[in-house]
Amino acid sequence: KQEVTQIPAALSVPEGENLVLNCSFTDSAIYNLQWFRQDPGKGLTSLLLIQSSQREQTSGRLNASLDKSSGRSTLYIAASQPGDSATYLCAVYGSGNTGKLIFGQGTTLQVKP
């Protein structure tokens, strides 16, 4: 059974700092991995999608890497801003492309001005 873990559960940093969010999964036979952002009381916004054949994806100040063999992904946020404050969720597609997303518990990030 696939399990996804995110560390840390919460993180508070001063504005401008670079930071790394971690995601690990137990079954390396994933189809894709996706990082999302959720603001309080809102839906999920997709940040980056890493397909199983890829090692990393970049969008603006965000960079996500994927190492299937070790069951790890990281989300790197450069030059953090107060507007980056949100909960970040990592999710993998179940093995065998079942279509179901399996989520981690999320990392709640606070960037202080």
Add this chain to the structure above:
Amino acid sequence: GAVVSQHPSWVICKSGTSVKIECRSLDFQATTMFWYRQFPKQSLMLMATSNEGSKATYEQGVEKDKFLINHASLTLSTLTVTSAHPEDSSFYICSARLRNYGYTFGSGTRLTVV
């Protein structure tokens, strides 16, 4: 592109009544939609998978008669919470998957049953 529009964004209803939540894919066809429930400070819990033109597939422990899902067209899926009770109060979110683009989510519906 790839927008899922979810309505209403919030709803308050009396105990015993039914509430319908709609999710529409605005610029693509969604043969499959996923419905999630989220409790405060917790991650999303998959409730069911709706498939256009066929019965929904429910996750273990989810009451089919309580949470009615209909996917009558390629652009519309609905979740009806029947005979709602306070314990059904939660945040409900729908999602669709696009090939090569991953999952896209609706904005969520906050249901409060009083």
